[in-house]
Amino acid sequence: MGYGRSDSYRVATTQDKDEKESPKKKAGKDMDDLKKEVPITEHKMSVEEVCRKYSTDIVQGLTNAKAAEYLIRDGPNALTPPPTTPEWVKFCRQLFGGFSILLWIGAILCFLAYAIQAATEDEPAGDNLYLGIVLSAVVIITGCFSYFQEAKSSKIMESFKNMVPQQALVIREGEKMQINAEQVVAGDLVEVKGGDRIPADLRIVSSHGCKVDNSSLTGESEPQTRSPDGTHDNPLETRNIAFFSTNCVEGTARGIVVCTGDRTVMGRIATLTSGLETGKTPIAKEIEHFIQIITGVAVFLGMSFFVLSIVLGYSWLEAVIFLIGIIVANVPEGLLATVTVCLTLTAKRMARKNCLVKNLEAVETLGSTSTICSDKTGTLTQNRMTVAHMWFDNQIHEADTTEDQSGCSFDKSSTTWVSLARIAALCNRAVFKAGQDALPILKRDVAGDASESALLKCIELSCGSVKAMREKNKKVAEIPFNSTNKYQLSIHENDDENDNRYLLVMKGAPERILDRSSTIMLQGKEQPMDDEMKEAFQNSYQELGGLGERVLGFCHVFLPEDKYPKGFAFDTDDVNFETDNLCFVGLMSMIDPPRAAVPDAVGKCRSAGIKVIMVTGDHPITAKAIAKGVGIISEGNETVEDIAARLNIPISQVNPRDAKACVIHGTDLKDLDQGAMDDILKNHTEIVFARTSPQQKLIIVEGCQRQGAIVAVTGDGVNDSPALKKADIGVAMGISGSDVSKQAADMILLDDNFASIVTGVEEGRLIFDNLKKSIAYTLTSNIPEITPFLFFILVNIPLPLGTITILCIDLGTDMVPAISLAYEAAESDIMKRQPRNPQRDKLVNERLISIAYGQIGMIQALGGFFAYFVIMAENGFLPSELVGIRLNWDDRSNNDLEDSYGQQWTYEQRKIVEFTCHTAFFVSIVVVQWADVIICKTRRNSVFQQGMKLADVYRLSTKCVAVHNFSFCPHLPSWWFCAFPYSFLIFVYDEIRKLILRRNPGGQITHMLCMKISSRTSTFEIIICQSNQNDLMNNSLVLLVSLLLSSTSLQAGWKERPTIRLAKHHFLLNVPPLSSSFSPPSLLTRQHALYKKMTSHPSSSQPASPTRNTKTNRTNETGEGRGVQLFVRVLCPPFYFFYSKSLQHLTASNTVVLHRCVWTAMEKGEGPTVPRPSLSQQNHKGATPVSTPVHTGVSTAVSNSRFCFKKSSTIICTLNWVEKKVTPPHAFFSACVVVVF
CATH class of the missing domain: 3.40.50.1000 (HAD superfamily/HAD-like)
Incomplete structure (x- = not known):
């Protein structure tokens, strides 16, 4: 399976062709330039300056001659396509990349070995030929599968091309002409209207209600107004620039082209996107690391036995055959297919959870993620503007912004609310699209801008049909919103048949609406707009604005019938009606809710x-x-x-x-x-x-x-x-x-839901865990496959296991169980660990190799050899007779070889016995692999805790069926039982191993017996015991606790800081956490200590003997976590030392080293002075305290002392110092901190 993320593209450039510069240096320079801000300055120029710069006329446009000259100089207005990677190259990447290369090497070596045998033997065995063919077939089939699964990422530029308009309306020499968009040049005078796509970056020179959709470029969800006036130094935010490939949604505008093709903002993004180089995915690096390990082991063993074979007297041709055989035996033939299928199964599972994975390797990458940079609109939010708050009757009311309308509501019976809702419904151009009556209101599509759509849905939910409301209050006149007035106004007939007055409603920027209002509606009645109400308005406006919400003001007025009788002709161009002295009704604020x-x-x-x-x-x-x-x-x-x-x-x-x-x-x-x-x-x-x-x-x-x-x-x-x-x-x-x-x-x-990403992270972490289990299971059978060949060379016994049977194991019986491990459920702490560290937490590490090869694999090999020797003994060849018999055994001319009982065996008879041994050895490996697949289900949990599922039974039954189909030997059923004791031994051994891990988390035995822990997750509690001396807390406790909270939690990667508890004398007193950011831990290491009341005189002091009931904190999962014990004790009076068995192996030098590291760092800090601690060199007793002022720079100490806390070690930090103004040693105390990793 290949590990390429995507194609590498050449960066498009518009530099002069004559410029001499190396392509690599030139590409790097271009990429740096593209990462800089948009180099557009025309938005700061006047229209006249822009015309002079491009030699154009604001009315006539460019001349045809000038346009042709610019076209030759700048090239066509098109995006430069990068060179595409041929499909055959992509296929070859899948065929020869990553793990595939190891299998190809194995196949080539097999063919080479067969060629040597064919050249030197009359009737060469075909095992190596068959193995080479099978390995080649595995690589080709898996490569084809990966290629079709991962066909992606080569069509980025094609997507950009789809955004380029085909035609453009330009003015040249005073005439409007429709030309191909590629012919547009800098300086062209272009005209756009609603529905057009902008053909280049334009400097707007005139506009009539023009709005553009910049959402694809800037993320702004609402249409943006375009006008000739510059409004911002940033060209992406100013109103007088329209960008290439964005859409004009309404109005018309004219503009001068300032950038074309690759020089446009969109062109720069396209070039930058296609030119970026991406590195290997984490899983690709893991596979590469795995290949290095397997290759190293194979080459080491192969070369070692090559030399050994020469020393033992074999010919160099035989030594080469042995070398090739050992290297090939180390190649796990079925692992490539297993990894590919596991990733594919996870990708399909993620697709069912709304995560469509284009690249199989991205499945695991998401699980390794340590930082998510998330967009806001549509990802974190619902991508729909929603009314969040209303202010009326001098109160802020909260609207229901939940997706299922299950949130809070407000009082809808208020007369003021009825008036506010009527204004929001009538002064609104948004309408529901037809044919959606059966859909929930929030899911209906709306024709209109985002804010008016939000108002429409809010009123529809609260007051019923807006359409019916509008039919009762027919619109007779309207002034649309514009950037100058900043309000929208409409006039409607009154729905009261007895009232012939027209209703004028207005909405817009709150400050503009307030300026046009002389009264305010409170509890359904109009009252004068006095200073108190203006202040209330300002406070509410600022509060809603501070929430990040878009606020609109609403007002209305009934026009007097005597001035505006029924049928009055309202003129919205030359306004002939009153737009001041209105009645302010309220505010409504909108936001795209989470x-x-x-x-x-x-x-x-x-x-x-x-x-x-x-x-x-x-x-x-x-x-x-x-x-x-x-x-x-x-x-x-x-x-x-x-x-x-x-x-x-x-x-x-x-x-x-x-x-x-x-x-x-x-x-x-x-x-x-x-x-x-x-x-x-x-x-x-x-x-x-x-x-x-x-x-x-x-x-x-x-x-x-x-x-x-x-x-x-x-x-x-x-x-x-x-x-x-x-x-x-x-x-x-x-x-x-x-x-x-x-x-x-x-x-x-x-x-489009951020929550789906978190689901993907969990799936990514799960596949890493399960791949690790699958690889551990697959690699284990390598030892019983390799050792027969080694014994064949070293001890000169007949070959116990043939090449064909090895293929039956790797590509037959082991495949389904290995793949089925991808279905293992996630362990409960999978989303409580820290992200995997790619530098430290490897897919295949030395401890996994230790378990697979050094522990379980060895037991499996013993089981296979036991079956081999039993069969040989049953046929007359005792183990002592087998040593050194290989040459005679394989000699075709020797047909009278005697066994231990004097019986003679022909070559054909010997081969039948040998093939029977191959089959029995094969069956033994399968039987012991039963236990292996069961123990690989968990890392630390017992199988009895995890339980067995129907799928687990299916795995074992599949192996049985496969063995039955592969094996055609008489008496085979009786030989199945040879390996059963070893299968049981593996199961019992691993259960004991896991029990030790659970009982002794973090100890040296744990360190040897477990796979490398990939993440850390622990929470803990600090209990501090102190005496009556009040200034202990002031001078030392804060320093000590701060150091612990910062240093240990940062170094160990704990997700939660500890809870602090204070034990005073015989009583445990709960103390609130030091900061509100501390989370209550879910698992606590509670060190309940009871101290006898201490005397204040050193002569009468005896070491305190704290009684404690320690409950070690352990993660309850399989290998992903570690137990942590943290002890903090402040003992007084002097020379009281907290005794613990776990501290006995520590030396004073450990204490002193950590001592110096911490306090040397503190001397660089700033803050109040405290006495310097003494360094105890005499087993923590008899030290003479030294009082030296130092600074308590805790943050500095943290950054410089983190290296003191190391894995698989226990460190004690003993801080001894004395208080000022107190004669030592009365106030002397020792704070002992023990962290067990």
Whole structure:
């Protein structure tokens, strides 16, 4: 199976062809340029300056001659396609990449061995030939399977091409002409109207109600107004630039072309996306690492026995045959197919959970993810604007924003609400599309912009049919919303037959609506708009705006009948009616609310050690509000702005390190260098990037990758495609996603739901676990397959196991059980571990090899040899007689070979016995593999805890059927029983091994007996015992606890900080956690200690003997976790030492080393001074305390002392110091900290 992520594209460039520069250097330079901000400056120029720059006329446009000159200079207005990779090259990558190369080497060696045998023997055995053919067939079949499964990622540029318009309307020499879009040049005067696609980047020179859809480029979900006036320094946010391939949704506009082809913003994104190079996936690296291990073992064994064969007197040809045989025997022939099928099964399972995987290797990559950079709109949110709050009757009311309308509601009987709802329904151009009456209101499609659609659905849900309301109040006049007035107005007939007055309703920017209002409706009655109500309005407006919601104001007035009688001709161009002195009714605010499942999904990510970063093009306030709503910014965590507001100080006076959360604006991000970017990502745990450009999204991804993170990126627009391509795994949206983003991504969310990503993470972690089990199971049979060949060479016995029977095992009986391990259910802590560290947590490591080869494999080999020797003995050849008999046994001319009892055997008779041994050895391996597949179900749990399923029985029955079909030997049923004791021994041995692991987590025995632990998850409790001396806490406890919380939790990767408890004398007192961010741990190591009341005089002091009932914290799963014990004791008065058996093996030198590391680091810090601890060199007794002021820089100590905490070791940190103003040793105390990994 190949490991390529996608094709590598040449970067399109528009530099002069005569420029001499190496392609590699040129491509790198182009990529760096493309990552910079958009180099458009025309939005800051006046129209006249733009005309002069491009030698064009604002009325006549370019001349034909000038246009032809520019076309030759700049080239056609088209995206430069990268060279495509031929399909045969892609197929060859699958055929010769990754694990396939190892099988090809094995096949070639088999053919070579057969060729040597054919050249030197009259009747060569065909085993090597058959094995070579089978290996070749396995690689070809698996390669074809992978190729068809992973056909992807080569059509990114084709998706961009689909966005390019075919025709454009230009004005040249004063005449309008329709030309091919490729012929548009810089300086052309282009005219666009609603429904057109923008043919190039335009500087708008005139506009009439023009709005464009920039969602694919900037992420803005609402149509954006285009006008000649520059409104922002950022070209992506200013109103006087229209971008290539975006759609004009309404109105008309004229503009001067400023960029074409690859130089457009869209062209730069296309070039950047296709030119990005991506590395190998984590699973590809794991397979490569596995190949290195297997190749190393095979070559080492092969060369060793080659030399040994020469020493033993074999000819060099025989030694070469032995060399090839041993190397081939180490190749697990069926593992490639097993891994491919396991990944495919997981991909299908993920597809049923709305995660469509385009690249099989991406299945596991998602499980390794440590950082998710998520888009906001449509992924974290519902992708529908929804009314969230209303302000009327001087109260803020919360609307129901849930997807299933199961949330809170409000009082709908208020007269003011009825008036507010009527305005929202009538002053609204949105309508439901036809034929949707049977659908729920929230799922209906609406023709209209997002805000009016939200109002329409809200009123339809609350008040009934809006269509009926509009029919009763027919519209007679309307002024649409525009950027100048910032309001929308409509006039309607009154639904009261007894009242002939016209009703004028208006909505718009709240401050504009307030300016036009002289009264306000309260409890259904109009009251003057006094200062008190204006202040209430401002407070509510600011509160709703601070939630990141879009706020609209609503007002109305009944026009007097005497001035505006029935049939009055209202003129909306030259307004002939009153638009002031209206009655303010209320506010309504809208937001795209979070999806219901997202907060829980974000919480699962945090529990799993995955950092979730929001990257959006939305406004920072809105982004921050959504981030808090979904839990990306945790409750209680503050940004720099929050801290400044709380302390009422300028932001510049706040230390950024004090804020765990931060919201970074795109304009600020533009000015950050790489070091500052790394600092933000490293020191802030909760991050939101707002108003980001496509280039900035890419920079964010690269920054996370520099931190060593495995990065997943979600996105749906063209603007997301560079980040999707660069990420370790790109996740596109299946519903709202553009074709470009889907092509650039590795995985597609069919339901656009962030929660589906978390499901994918769990599946990815599960497949890694199960692949590890499957590989452990598969590799175990290598030892009983290799050892017969080694004995054949070294001891000169007849060959116990043939090549064909090895193939029957690897490609027959072992395949189904190995694949079936992919169906193993997830263990309960799978989403509570830290992400897998690719540098440390390998798919195949030395401990897995130790178990497969050194432990279980050896027992299996014993079982096979036992069956072999039993059969030989039954036929007259005792074990002592077999040693050294090989040459005579294989001699075709020797037909009178005598056995242990003097019986003579012909060559054909001997071969029948030998083949019978092959079959019995084969059956023995299958029998012991029964036990192997059972024990591989778990890492640490007992099989009795995990239980057996029907699928497990199916695995074993499949092996039995396969053995029966493969074996045609008389008396075979009786030889099955030879291996049963060894199968039982494997089962019992492994159960004892797992019991030891569960009883002694983290000990040396555990270290030897278990596979390498891939993740860590532990929670614990600190209990501190102190005496009556009040200043103990002030001077030492805070320092000690802070050091522990920071250093040990950071180093060990624990997801939760510990709970602190204080034990005073004989009583245990609960103490609240030091910070609201501490989570109550789910598993606690409770060290309940009772201390006798201590005397205050050293002469009468005796060592305290704490009685404790220790319950060791262990993870209850199989190998994924570790037990952790943390003891903290503050003992007083002097020289009281906490005694524990687990500390006896420690030396004073361990203490001193850690001692110095911690306190040397503290001397560099800042803060209040405390006495320096003494270094105890005499087994923690008899030390003379030394009082030296030092600084308590806890954060500095943490960063410099983390290396002190090592795996598979127990470290004691003894801090001894004395209090100021107290004569030693009365206040002397010792704090003993023990961390067992």
